[in-house]
């Protein structure tokens with residue numbers, strides 16, 4: 466298996482804490498999801514640096530594995546994909562709309578599709594498109610109840626009418642109509658059916674206004690797995706392509722999905738302490754008997770949540786050991802037990818990764834802090850070196 470360290474950040478001298486991204490897991494996950502959705506188009510959502518996995522690496526892998534669209538929140542991420550030579554369709558849905566926006570201008574020059582959720586966004590985008598002498602390609606967003614981006618039903622007629630005018634004037638092309646569900650993470654919630662009914666009415670209103678959107682899209686990961694009737698023309702998959710659970714009580718492994726990201730660090734010190742020893746700041750933990758402690762060189766500056774203290778989540782030498790005492794900024798201790806079971810300096814501690822290999826999953830960490838796996842992986846600090854593993858990873862610069 467090839468092993469490519471893409472980040473030249475003094476990794477050779479670092480403490481060895483590392484994020485490993487198994488791109489073959491991303492590839493397999495995309496293939497599995499692609500085969501279970503009925504939608505003809507598949508968007509890999511790569512916002513947030515591809516949920517911490519690496520924007521360009523994940524984008525290339527997803528495209529090579531059956532995704533035909535990419536989705537980002539911010540325009541800068543969409544533009545970064547283009548600058549990396551990725552030519553596939555990209556939709557971006559979060560930006561500040563002004564007539565002078567250099568970001569919108571560059572996005573349009575780079576053939577990035579924009580989401581439009583208000584007449585204000587439309588006017589700014591159309592103004593820039595007019596200056597460029599080419600139409601902006603857009604997806605109109607309906608606010609179906611999330612009250613985030615998108616136009617509410619009562620504002621929709623004005624948006625579609627204005628969009629049609631701009632099409633006739635040659636400054637706009639409406640390629641899609643879409644919405645994001647307020648109950649996206651609870652597929653069975655009745656609010657979803659209501660929202661989808663509203664969406665279908667909005668699509669009809671767009672057609673009645675003379676628009677011809679090719680792409681209707683609604684579902685994110687949880688609904689891709691559980692509500693196939695919401696597939697429409699395209700699905701937008703985030704968590705599931707990273708092998709994380711998109712909803713409570715959904716085990717990714719049951720759908721053939723596995724986590725791609727593993728965080729590891731070597732133990733940098735092992736020490737024996739007697740009973741009654743306070744560990745870490747404020748002695749929140751006190752040993753009841755002689756213990757071996759291991760020092761792991763990762764802390765909350767690396768994205769390790771303080772709430773993980775006391776949890777049995779670190780895999781060392783094939784067994785789980787608990788975090789003991791407060792997590793510090795750059796380091797924390799693990800309780801290796803009374804004898805340490807042979808644990809030694811240099812042993813690798815797996816913080817989270819693939820449960821099939823015995824590690825805690827990011828979802829387990831998320832549950833331990835009262836959140837979800839996505840919060841755990843998104844917290845991982847950029848200072849940790851990333852290493853990418855994939856048998857057939859394409860070199861940067863290759864256009865997939």
Ligand SMILES: *Cc1c(COP(=O)(O)O)cnc(C)c1O
Nearest residue numbers: 510645685686701702703704711
């Ligand atoms: C993040 C996001 C997605 C992907 O959601 P997952 O639950 O991670 O699959 C899809 N659509 C929009 C608009 C999003 O913001």
